[in-house]
Amino acid sequence: MLSSVIKAKSAVIEGRIIKLQLTDSYFYFYIFMGKYRDYILNEILCSCKNFLFNNIFKNNNKCYHQYALEYALEMDKVLTLEVTEDLMRDIIMEIYTMDKSFILRKILFSRGLIR
Numbered sequence: 001m002l003s004s005v006i007k008a009k010s011a012v013i014e015g016r017i018i019k020l021q022l023t024d025s026y027f028y029f030y031i032f033m034g035k036y037r038d039y040i041l042n043e044i045l046c047s048c049k050n051f052l053f054n055n056i057f058k059n060n061n062k063c064y065h066q067y068a069l070e071y072a073l074e075m076d077k078v079l080t081l082e083v084t085e086d087l088m089r090d091i092i093m094e095i096y097t098m099d100k101s102f103i104l105r106k107i108l109f110s111r112g113l114i115r
Contacts, residue, residue: 008067015114017072018104019080022088030078032065037099039065040092079113
């Protein structure tokens with residue numbers, strides 16, 4: 001658990017928690033931008049395999065992506081990005097088909113939000 005907290009804090013410092021919000025709507029979810037994979041998450045669910053395994057077999061409630069989200073929300077270190085419905089759908093499809101969203105990275109890079 002301690003290593004999960006350390007990894008989570010490191011991810012927050014690196015700015016890898018993104019709030020993807022639908023333009024002109026209250027609908028949003030969070031994305032954990034990993035080095036090799038991205039994950040869709042909220043306070044109670046994560047799309048990573050560790051979350052599923054830990055919940056079913058170990059009765060642990062959170063993966064380190066959720067610890068990172070929790071820490072980012074506490075520290076107000078969440079980057080919010082408003083997107084259209086089409087763009088949100090494309091980002092979700094990339095994450096589920098290619099494990100990461102290059103569209104999301106391109107948007108963040110073009111706005112100077114990541115290096």
